[in-house]
Amino acid sequence: MNDEVWKRDEIESPCVKVCVLHPEAGICLGCYRTRDEIAGWSRLSREDRRAVMNGLPERKHLLPGRRGGRKARLRSE
8 A cells, every 4th residue: 555645745734624705805714815825725836835835924913803793882872
């Protein structure tokens, strides 16, 4: 049996299993990747994966902040 597939030196996925895409920003709230990056992750080269990973921390700031939810509504009533 060939175990090479399990020994590949690949960059792991940044997925944290919180798979929700922000409707306006188009970025996953869990890993900050775009829909296209998530869908094509397995086909990306090592260099392309590294480029995506390097840009993820900056994307957090692209997501609109929460408006306060229930707690904010209760304060305004």
